[in-house]
Every structure is written in C-alpha cells, then in structure tokens.
Amino acid sequence: MENNFKPAEISENAKVVLEHRYLLKNDSGDVAEDPDGLFRRVASALAKPDKSYGASTEEIKETTEEFYQMLSSLEFLANSPTLMNAGTKAGTLSACFVLPLEDSMEGIMKTAHDAAMVQKYGGGTGFALSELRPKGSTIKTTHGKACGPIAALKLLSSVSTLVTQGGKRDGANMAVMNVHHPDIEEFIDCKTQEGEIHNFNISVGATDEFMKAVKEKKDFNLIDPKTKKVVAQKDAYKLFRKIVQGAWKNGEPGMIFLDEVNRKSPVNHLGEMTATNPCGEQPLLPNESCNLGSIDLAKFVNEDETDLDWNRLKKTTRTAVHFLDNTIDANKYAIPEIKKANKLSRKIGLGVMGFADMLIRMNMSYDSEEAVDMGRKVMKFIQTEADIKSEELADKRGPFEGWEGSRPQINGDKPIRNACRLTVAPTGTISMIAGCSSGIEPVFSLAYRKHNILEGKTLYYVDKNLEKAAKEKGFYSEDLLEHLSNGGSLQDREDVPTEVKKVFRTAPDINPEYHVRMQAAFQESVDAGISKTINFPNEASEDDVTTTYMLAWELKCKGITVYRSGSREKEVLTSGTSENETEASVDSKIGFVSATERPSELFGVTRRVYTGRGNLYVTVNMSEDGKPFEIFAALGKAGGNDSAMAEAVSRMVSLTLRSGIDPKASIEQLKGITDVPAWNEGELIRSVPDAIANVLEKIYEPKKESAPLSINELNDETLISENKNTDIANVLQGETCPECPSTLAFEEGCQKCYSCGYSKC
Template sequence: MVTKQSGQLEGLSEKIFLDRYAWKNADSNDTKVGDVVLVLTKDDPKFPAKEVGEVIARSGSEVTVRLRSGDLVQSSVEKLTLTVEKTPGEMWDRLAGAISAVEETTENQKLWQERFRYVLDDWKLVPGGRIAAGAGASEELTLFNCYVIPSPHDSRGGIMKTLSEMTEIMARGGGVGINLSSLRPRRAIVAGVNGSSSGAVSWGGLFSYTTGLIEQGGSRRGALMLMINDWHPDLLDFITVKQSMGQVTNANLSVCVSNDFMRAVKEDLDWELVFPDTKDPEYDGLWDGDLEKWRQRGGKVIPYKTVSAREVWHTIIESAWKSAEPGVVFMEYYNQMSNSWYFNPIICTNPCGEQGLPAWGVCNLSAINLSKFYDEANGDVAWDELSKVTRWSVRFLDNVIDATPYHFPENEQNQKRERRVGLGTMGLAELMIKLGIRYGDPESLVFLDKLYGFIARESYMASTEIAAEKGSFPAFEADKYVQSGFMRHMISEFPEVGEAVKKRGIRNVTVITQAPTGSTGTMVGTSTGIEPYFAFEYYRQSRLGYDKQLVPIAQSWKDANPGQELPDYYVTAMSLSAEDHIRVQAAIQRWVDSSISKTANCPGDFTVEETKRLYELAFELGCKGVTIYRDGSRDVQVLSTDKAEEKPAEDKSSVGAAAKSGEGNGAAEIGEANGAEAIGASVPAAASAEFAEAPVSLRAAEQVVDKAYKSRPQVLRGATYKVNTPFGMAYITINDLNGSPGEIFLNVGKAGSDVFAMAEALGRVCSLFLRYGDHGNKVKLLIKHLKGIGGSGAIGFGVNRVESIADAVAKALENHVQLDDAADGSGTAAVYADESAAVQQGTGGELVDEVAAPYLAAKGTAAITSRDLCPSCGSASLINVEGCKTCSNCGYSKCS
C-alpha cells in the first residue's frame, strides 16, 4: 500500500515497484552502504523469493542487507537489484517528462508535463507495465505490452521467421499472440521434401518451448497466446493438446469461433474442417491464414473431415472445465464490432485476451484507478474529476505511440496508421464497496452501464479533440468508421460523439481496453482490472516469493467494527456465481471497443454442463470472449486462500481460484505447468493440507498416519463394476468399510502388462487414501480429482464417455455411492455375485483400436480387448499381432 505522506511503498507493493517498474541501475557493483535494494533470498528457478532491504556493510562483492523485517542477510552484489528510483514520485516525474517530450512546442511540452504529472500523482492513472519500466529509462525497451505478429508463412523459413520475431519482442519485454491457422494440418503432404507435415499444433509447441527459455533468462516472464480458427483440421488436437504433458506448457490457448459455428452448435449440425489446396499455384504467395479472403480470390479449399459441431463444442467446454483452457474468442463477432473492420481485420489477441489485434498490432495500455474517484462528501463518483483524468489519459496514451522505440518497421507502420490505444480501469471493486453497491447484483449492472458509458464518452470526445489539433489516424474514413458495430451503439447512446467524429475526425482507431492489471493493481493496493477482490486475505505466489495480502478496505472495516461480519457488498470472486461474473463482463463490454480480460471463477464442483451454459451465455450477451477458472483445476496458482508456501513444488496441488494476473503477461503467471493436471489431481488439495503441519521426521510421520489409518477387517462386502476404458475392459471392485467405500481393486489388461501394473497401483493408492481420515469427504474428493482425467484417447459418448482408467474409477465410485444411498438401511450396496447382476457402465461393447482395426481385419485377427503402453511413443497402442507386441501408432515391435 502507499504511505501518502512520503509516497513511499511498503510490503509487496514496494517489492513489485522496485523489481518491475523502478528505473534500474544496470551495474549492481555500484552498490554502496545505505542503498535500498532488492535481494534474492531464495534462488529457486521456479519459486524464487526476493526481499527489500538496506545495505549496511560491504566487503568486496559481499554485502550485508538489513531486510524490512529487521533480519540480516548475507549476499553477493550479483544477487541484488539496484534501482535509480526509490519512490513512485521519482517514477512519475520521469514518465511525465518522457511522454510529454513528443509534443511539438515547448509550451505544449510544459503544459502536458504538468497535466501528466497530475494524473499520475497518487496513482490516479497507473501506466501499463512497459510504459512504467521503459519510458525515459531505456531506448531499447518497448512501451507496448503485447504484440500480435502475422500468422506464420507455411514454410520452414516462414516458421523460423515468426520464431525470430517472437523472440525479439519477448526479449524486449513484450508478450506475443500468434494465430496458427496458416499452417497446414498434421499429415498434410509437403511436396518439397516428399514428406508430411507435423501440423500446426506441433509448431505451436516450438513457439511455447522458446517462450519458456526466455522466461528463464529474462527479468520478466515471456507471455504467448496461441490461437486457431474453428475450421482448421487440427482443431481437436489444439483443443486437447494440454492434456498431453510437455507439448505446450508456456502458452495460453484460445479457439477463434465464428457465428456460423455457434449456429451449427445450436442447431446440432455437422461442421466441416477444411484447408486450402496446398497445390494451388498461388498458395505459397497468397495464403496468409485468412480463409474467407482466400475463398473470395477463388482459391480452392479441401475438405478434410466432417465432425459434429456439438461434439467439438463439448470438447472445448470439457477441456476448459478441466484446465481453464482453451479460452474462446468469438472472432467473427469481434470483427463485426471492430472499428478497424474495413481496413485491418483482427486475427488474434494478446496473451491475456483483452486486446484483439491485426497483424503487427500492439497493446498500448494504462488504467484509471477508480478507487481514487469516490466523492466521500456526496457518497457518489467524483464525475468531474474522472472526466478530467480520463481525457488527459487518452492524450498520454496517444503520445506513447510517438515516444516508444520501434524494433520492427512493420509495427511502426501499422501503429502509426491506426494509433490504437487501450485505456482501462482498476479499482472497480474498491469503488463499488465504497459506494455500497454489491458487485454482480442487478443494481450493479445499472451502475456499471452508467460508469463505463461515461468513461467511453469522455474518452472518445478526447480523441476527437486531439484529432482536431493533430489530425486523425491515417486510415480513418468517416463513413466507414461509424458503421462498425461498436460505433453504431456508441452513437445511438451518445449522438454528440457521432457529430464530433464527423466534424473533427478521431485520433485513435480504438480507445478502450480492460486489461487485468494484476501486478500494477497489486502494487497500488487496489482491486485489479474489473475483477472483484479475489479474497480479503490471501497468499500470492510469484517470482518475488510467497506473500500474505490483506485488502486494506476490508481490514479497515474490520478494525472499526471488531467481531462483526463484513457487509454483503464486500464480495469476493468465489462468493459470486459464475453467471454474475459473465453478466458484469457483458455490461462493461458494451462500452469497450476492444475487449476485456475477465475470468469467471467457478467452484470446484462446477460441472461440465454448467460450464457449457456459461460459455453460451457469454455469446448470447455479446461478450467477445470467455475464460473460466474452476477452483483447483490447475496445479499452480498465483493466488490462494490457504497458506501453503512452496507446496506447489512438492505435491502440485493447490486451493483457491486463479485470477488473471500480471501486466499484459498475467496469464503466464497463473502457472503454466498445464498438462500436468493428472499429477496434481492424484493428491487432492484437502489431503495435502491435512499433512501440511505433520512432523518432518519419517518416524513421526508414520505415527500420524497410523493413528488415522483404519485397518481392514477380515471380511468386506461391496460390488464389482464392468467399465469399458481406452485400455480395454476394466473390472473395478469397490468394497465398503463402515458403510462407505474403503478399498478398490482394479483389473485392466493382461497380467504382466504395464497397464495392469499401473491399474493395480492406482487401486492400492486409492484404497490407502480411502482408509485414512474422514470417509465421507474422502470419497467426494477422490471422485472430484479422478473424474475427467484424460489420456491419449477416450471411449463412449455423453454420460457414457470414459476418458481414462482414473475416470472409470470415478464413475464407478459415483455409481457405488448412489447405490449405497438407495440401500435399505444397510449402508452397503448389494453384492454382485456374477456379471449378469453387475452394474453395467460405459458403451457395453469391446474396444477396437481404430488405427489397428483395418490391419487386423486384413489379417483375420480378432478385435482387441486391451492395449499396453508403447515404450517408443508412449501411447496405449501396444497390441499382440501374430505373437509379437506391436505398436499400432508408431510401428514399434518388440520382435524387431
């Protein structure tokens, strides 16, 4: 939080300021006694920690630092961050001078330096992270947070060119968005090398891997958004890629969805996956990923596969439910609303999703801190002050376009042609608490419409005033500009804006963007972006360490009202329904010409069907995109409500919901160990929490377990369930202990196979888990964390769909608990003595490997009933063919 008397920050706020935004002294050897520094106290590549302190002694390269806590730390100068600026006031002076310097006259430079210093003071305007770090401090650092670069040219040289451009941007502090739809699908012929393509998704893996290298080497994490269009033949591979560990771990994923696709979902129509004919003579020269433009030119399109639109939609929803990805961007609708519709189509978004951009487009971001605009005397918004700060802030961002260094001429040409800016907000939740308005209630939607309509009007009027002075953006065509979906809405509500645009023109193609502001909002000590507070007391894991946070506005109320509950308008992300989140997003989206970074937080027991309804509600309400986060669905989270320092490094489980965090780079900070969900799920969060305070010695730990472990009686009764899985038919025996499941036996595959061994291991671990602690909660937790785990394939449809052996266990447990509830007071399900009495689950048929089936038919071999894991490719494709174990996926054979 800010100490108003001095402008000095404290706690995590000071750490963030010194680490990310204060002007750095590049040579830590300049450190001297008395310097305030940031010292690395825990040198861990994934979970480091830094603290603020003062140097009290130096001997050679070794220093002694007294931390703010009073503790002394010995360190080398190499582990120090030494800054030129120590207070926000010094940064505000630098920024005001640098951004006003592009004004043409000395008089204007002085005028706008004073005005910019006014809006920056006391954090009324919080600049985007790149502006704060780079303006006036470096000729190398870009002032733009994020970029979208053109879809890769479909060639090795084109892909490497994209990789080089991405690397250069990230090395200078920018995040990158790439649409992969220009790349030919997996197994498509590559005539030049007489081979076949590895597909768009595999090249996405290359971009992701490189992002991870930059993350390790720089002072700021790389951030990458990968997108694919809904017509691409690799669509399903893209949707499910994070269910395979290690393929795409350092990127956020979103699917670009068209209006036609959503109509096909609604009407249960087939959907065709297509790609241009790569043999077309103009393919190499003209294909850029825009399918509609290709068709308009008369280019040939090849159908690859026809799928059910609803099945594809279900796969998107299910994957988002499992791991919060992929997100969905309603890209056709986005372009219909876009002010640049007539000259510069939107092809992708930045990594956090709030800024849709054309090729070579950039994010130019800052946020008005709404918490500073509460008129306490009148109990209302300080509208006049908000108007002034909004108008001056638009000029601030417009000047950034001329103040930033450009490292690619294409970026400079595009940005100066359209002059895209994105003024957003933070502190909304704090302002609403001050006003006594409950975030998400119907009353709040009326207020949000008024507030953001006001900001939109003031922003657009300011842009027209700048245009009258300096000229409109070069691509401006008044008649076409006002035909965009957004401008038609704006003019219908505020006719004066339409008149001003026609009379004066407009300086910027877009003006408003709602970014996440995770790091800057945390530094300032207010709520981030348009989000509610995550919690009023929480823990934050970042590359600065593990920090406990108390929300000042809530803590102040508690201090003034000891022993009382907070009023109901003190809401948090998890106390709201997911629909509340979406309705707030939609209310604000009406007044945002770009887009919004917003996460709909959902409880852990939120279902796939509920997720589907949420995504469809977002489309119906006019949102341009949607992302959910289901509590516990990722293995590493920035924010949590339980104290569990360093726990992610040990058991990869977590409690609490993630918030999109970080200045344009936030989603990467959520924890991109995606694809490892199954590992985290195997140790439920509540279970690991129970062991969190256990003694560290093995003997003591064993004693803790012994006290809680329930030994097995000589006889247990239960039921056996027959479930078809991707590995063959599974027989799952569940026996009850004291009226609740107490042990599980799994029989899958042939004895001696790897699948058989792993199934047996899973059964043993589940049994151990069930016989420890509170049985009722344990069963629910086990179902929750096993259900939906996916592998390389699935079998069945709808409610009968089985993703894996673990998923089969969850479904059998669900059935068992239901039967147990229906038993006549015995508390135990009936014993099934034979298969005819057993509960049938799954498709009921035997599994046939779809890859190997044609080969087996030709050989006259019987259908496969089980498979083993291939030691070469890792897929569950090892089958017995003519007496030898052979992989139907990669061709590996144990006999060759």
C-alpha cells in the first residue's frame, strides 16, 4: 500500500459509463454513489471473506485498503457484475456460466430453468448441444421421434428472450456442437433463418481428427452421441469450407479446438470441457462460472517508456489473485450446482487490457516480432506471479476441493488454490473506465467525431497517445482528425512521419496472420482461453479466412473468432426458403409491392412531443388487427420547411406501414437522427424524425409501468441509458449501436460502442 496514494483521474467518458451502468441508484433512480464510493464498496465486500480464513479485523482493514488502491488506481478492474453488485444484497459477481444439457426431456427443461435463473441474476450462459441425440432419432419411452439439438437451441433462445422482457435486452449465450455430431450441418446453418435464434453466438467444436482430415482432404466420421456408433462419413474439407463461408459472411460460426482445450485442462478427472462462455475465452465444465478481472498494462510502462515496472506489476498481479479468489467466497449463486462446481475447482480468470497502448508508448508496432515477443514475455511473467500467489493461498487456505486426482497433483506440483488462474476476457466497458485499449486487441480507431448537443459543436475524440505524438511532432491538424474520423487510415497520410505510422497501426491495418500470432503468443501462458477478434478487410476472401482458421489450430490457439469489416451490414438473411434455393433464385422472386388501400374509418392515438423545432403532434392510426397503419405528424406552427419535412417523413413511414413492412424497420431508420436536440419530459428528442420514431415505438411496443431496475438487473449485455452527449458519426464500418447513432467496433469476440459504452458479447 502507498501512504501518499491518490486515485487515478476518471475521464468524462468513464464518468458517463459509470453513472449509467455501475454506480448505485436510490429508489428514485438517482445516482447514490460516486466512483470512489464504488471502489470502496467493492474493496470492502471482497476483503470480508478473509475473516473465514482467520484474518484479524486490522488485517481485513489493510486488505480493504490494498484492494481499494488497486481498483481506484485503475491498474486493475474486476468484471462488470462484481463492480455492479459487490456489497449489495442482490446479483452475482460472476460474468458468465456453462450449463449442462442432458439428453432427456427432464434434462432439457432443467437446463432451461437454470438458464432463466442465471440470466435473472445477470449472467451469460454457454451450452454444449453435443450430447443431444440427432433429429429424428427414435425415443423408446414414447415411440416418437427426437426433435433434435436445434429445436432445443430454439427453446433456450426463447427462454432467454422471455427472461429479458422485463426491461433488458436479450442475454448473451453460446451454443457449441461437436463437429462429429450428425446434425452439424443444420447447426452451422441455424442462424441463417431470421429471428429464430437471435441471442446466441454459435461455435463448432473441432477435434484434431477433423482438422487433420481437413488438411488431408479426407472424410471424417459422424457419430451418434447416444449410441456412440459411426452413422455416416463426410468430406471434412467441404464441411470446413461451409464453416468458413458462414464466418466470412457474418462472423459465425466460430471454432473451438476441443482437443487443445482438454489437453491443457488441469481438472480432466472432473469431466470433459465441451462448451465455453458466450465470448469463447473461458472453456468450463458444466455449472462452472467465470470470475474475471483485468490488469491495465499501459499503466505499468516506466517513466522513460523503455520497459515495464515489473515490480509494481508483480505486486498488482498477486493482489488481483487474492481479490479474485475471494470473489468465489463472496459470490451469490443462482443455483446450488453452480456453487458446488465453483468451490470444486475455484477457477479465476486474471487477464489484461491496455496492451496496444503499452506497445505504442514503448514505440513498438503491433504487427512485429518485437511486439509478439513482448506479449509472450509479459503474459509469462503474469502467469509466474499468479501461480506463486495461488500457491501461497493454498498454503493458508488449502487447495481447490478437486485437487486430489488433478493433473498438477498427479504431476507432483505444489498444491494450488485455483485450478486455473488466467484468462484474457473481453474488457468491454471496463477498458473504457480504465481509459485504455481493449484486452490484447490493437487500437480500433484513432479518432471519431462526437457532437456536443448543448453548443452544436463537433468535437473530435482522439487517441491520447496519437494526440501527444501529433502535437510533439507538429502534424496535428483538423484536417487529419477529419480524415481519421471519416474512416481514413493514418497510413495514407503524407504529412505523418513514417516512424509514427509504424507504431499507430489500427486493427484494419494489421494482417490477420499477426492477429493470430499475437493470440497464440498469449495463449502459451494462459491456462483458460483468449477472447480476440481476427479483423479482416471487407475485400478479404473465403480463402483468407480458411488460412487463418488453419493457422489458429496449428499455433495451438483454443478457439478463433473472425469479423470481416462490414459483413454483417451486408448480410443476406433468408426466411422460409428451401434448401435448394440459391440467393439468386430468392432475389428473382422479389418484386414490387403495393400499399394496402386505406379503409374509410380508422382509430388512433395523438401525442404531443416537444422538439427543438417546436411542439410536434404525432397521430398513429391503427388497423383492425391493432397494428400501426398510418402516421401523421404536424408541427404547431403551420407552413415552412420544417412542417413540410415532418409531413414528408410521416407520409413515407405511412407507406411502409401500409406495405406490410415491420414498424421496427422504420423506427430503427429514424431513431437517433439529430437536428436540434431538446428534452421532452425527461427524454432526449434529437429531431422531428426521432420524435416520430419515439411515438411509433411507444405505441407499437407499449411498456408496462415497472419499478426502477435494481442493480442486479444490470450487466454488460443488458442495459445502458442514453448518453446526453450522443455520437453523430462514427466511421467504424459495421452495425449501428442500438443505443446511439454510432457504429459498433468488433473486438474481443464482442460488439462495443466507443461512444456510449454499449457492449454485447
């Protein structure tokens, strides 16, 4: 502990994220603590378990201060559920879970129940579909036919959606199927049908046998999980290309290399790992959970920026292991089976963030051998120190309950407190709080625009390291910021020195091979897995993805996730087409549609909304079946351009409604358009089109009055209130953020908004 300690300064962006997502609220929904209060609350709650191991009141007080300084310095932050829920009466401290899925009606329904309870607590869930019998298999007890794994997946998806209807978005889930399952092709295609499975990531569990068959272009066996008999053979390379094609189109399915996962498992005597958490970095046994935290490496660069402060990093690593081990004892568990599984292995996941910022400060290019070696070195160091601390804890507290028969016990290793110590997990919003780059990802964007709604000015948010370098070297200019915020690359600028271009390389600038090689370098010392996105430019080919997937397997990564820039934006979804219909044949069926004739009489609702252009009166008339049929919008002041534009927008929306287009499509197009923002009854209305979308959404999807959400209903995947400083343009190509007009970044196997803090895995 430092006697003259001062907490780190919290950035304005971090304050916004903390206020909306992390700081405790009172019964009126107002913020009831500040960031310092959050860190003290969490530190105090996580130091208390020491009492169970004989610590005195004074020792617990010292540990509380040690935890507080580690958190408030922003050198280490725990995963979001811990920051949100520690020291409160509700909610879990774990981020995500893997649940068993047994091949029986009782087993499937038990899993659905447990998933609902876990997601009620705010956790994400992973499932292995591999043990479910194939579709069409005979059921002896009923003489019927099995519905198959995909039907079970649809059930779990609907349960997840049902749980989140109380004000939250859909939860995060992962479904994994072993590549040898007879229904593997149906699994690979399961998300191409729009809307049926929309809240699951999917990954194929690939074995060494399969990957070798791909490499040699041979057949491989499909095995019935119930009878364990070979039921068919398939062309491995052809199936692999099908996986690659899906990943090229929209990033799914990912791949998990199951043999590598289980080859390194320290507790293979407790079972086989067949699934991961929603982001893929944490392979887990059934009912285990993730207890995660990350160290900001950039904060350990020494003053002359030539190396790291290794002594300080050692101290933080050891303190973080103590903190995370206590998380297991302080946790609240949704079901008893999860508590039992966590005590049995006591797995924790200490990871890193700010790696790209660290490299930049040390003048290293991300895609260089020097940087790969540095990544390998720093993770090896953290592994060594984490192991030492876990061994010390085992000395005082005893090893994990499943120690006898574990791989380290059989090998004659020292008893250790935690079966696994390291994971590189998504850092989403906690990296925004820390003010650093995400995980081990390269910097995603060097600049973007943000609109100040109070003064109508455009502000540029610039990477702090680039801003410093640009001002020191004299190439800082508005033209440069405009170029970068419009999607331009620093590599294209003639006014930027070559040595600066070499260091400031963003994710799109980096060859996918170096993304994989960096992941593999960290994986050497990480006993769980790594959440990382391998970014491809939009023009990348399927062959490029094929090469990358093979490289990840050959370099002994445990899994891989790819994203081709803009691919989800251009994704073609089919609905109800037969297996033999091609994309072209579907397109040929698409013709013009005619709007439904207006009946002579309709009933509707009129609402007044205050906008920056004056009072707007919006009328939505409904059809006989209760659906929005047409919309009229008129400003209080008649005539003029503003009124004409309001009428034009309402006419076009009416045309889409009468043509059978889902109102959600029009709402999504209009929502977030910004002109002259104004507040209407505590709600930000950005423009007349935004007001029309607001009214249509409320009428189309009426929301019941409910009590304010408690802190346990919040997690990384569920809620963020709207930011009063809203992005107008963010040039990162891809999907639009559902919470603001910015575009999402694809990092760490997740979607992340750098503007408002939205994060979904």
